[in-house]
Amino acid sequence: MKLIFKSIQVICLFVLLSSCKTETDNKNEVLVLGTIHRSHLTSKEFSIDKLTKLIKEINPDIILTEIPSNRFAEAMEGFKRDDSISEPRVLRFPEYTEVIFPLSKTMDFEIIPTAGWSASMARERQQKLRAISRDSTRKEDWKKYIDANKKSDSLMAITGNRNDPYFIHTNTYDSIYNIGLEVYNDLFNEELGLGGWDNINIAHYWNIEKVLQKYKNQNKRILITYGAGHKVWFLRELRKRDDIKLLELKPFLDQLK
Template sequence: MRTTILLAILFFVLGCTEKPNSAKTKPKNEVLVLGTIHGGHLTHSIYNIDYLNRLIKEIKPDFILAEIPPDRMEAAMQGFKKDDSISEPRVMRFPEYVDVIFPLTKELGFEIIPTAGWTKPMADERSAKLKAISKDSSRLSDWVAYLAANKHSDSIYKATGKKNDPYFIHTTTYDSIQDIALQTYNRLFNVELGLGGWENINIAHYWNIEKALEKYRYQGKRFLIVYGAGHKGWFLRQLHKRDDITLLEMKPFLEKIDKK
């Protein structure tokens, strides 16, 4: 009888200790954030289309979370499947998608997940409100502060001599310089601009990013988030709060392609 009881206790203890161990073996997804310079990729001497192409091949993502609105994705993909071109107006603005990411789906087989919170009505409303603020004499001090913050940020970038250097873009220093302008913009106008405000649009973007990460939680996949570089710092601050992913640095991948 005593032996039976001891065995029962032993099995109970082993059963309790196995659960935490099995939880620890769940494969976390890997996440990288790639900051792009949009049209700048067409002219930059280093961070150009060819460089992006080689970089994404080195990263080998399973999913790319793209700065494409969900309601624009179907039209963009239909055009690409039809004749390897993209005519969807919003997506056409970003050469990183037109010339690199969509073509690479054929070679690498990753899935593009559209995550942008952008809408045309929101963008139109934001532009109209900013224009009105710029002409409102009672808001002169706010507008001057906004322009001064942009000028200050640009002057620091110019002083570094590395504004669009891919290594520099993927540093916290770059994010800090971006914040000089963006946090001023956010403080002065976010509430007034509604959905188009800086904080508000990033929340909208990140909500879609979170949905994708939740859908594939603990599947050992690699996610590459591709957005304009100004969004990178905001996203990273949120991603650091998650304990179910492994955030990867971009620098090792940049070094690998530079050595080839």
């Protein structure tokens, strides 16, 4: 009887350990790729060709994009119809029109829109910022904002090439880029409403997190592609998760050499 009981204990322990091992082994790999939007068209360091090769090297199962869900269907429909994209919002991002959508024809990945942006939000943000810049009672706030951006730009210029993918994917880049963004956020986030910096990133990340939950522990490689300025915000939140393996981009860049 004791032997049977011990055997049951061993089996239960084995099942438990096997279950834990499987869950750990099945963690999704997540990478955050900071894009430079239209600068991909002119940059030698981070050209359309290099971005294409990089995504091939990463070989993702899922790509999360800076495209609102209500713009994605139209963009994909046009691409499937005549290999071109005319949807205005998506058209602004060559990383999608010239790289990711075309690659979807030859690679096996799913494109998921995750942007929390909307046209009305952008218009309201633009109007409020214009009003603040012209408000005589807000001159000090506006000067702080402009000065912080100048400081960020000057440090960026002497520290590294802001279009170099190696530099973009460093903590140094994030720290410098964040100088202007932190002041912008502290001064205007609440006032800009949904278009504020923290607020829009919360909206973006909410959609990203829903995808991470949906595909949790499915052993997939998930690539997040947003403008490089969003990277520091997303990484801070992703590092809080223990159900993913957060990968560095450098090893994939090294493979392109």
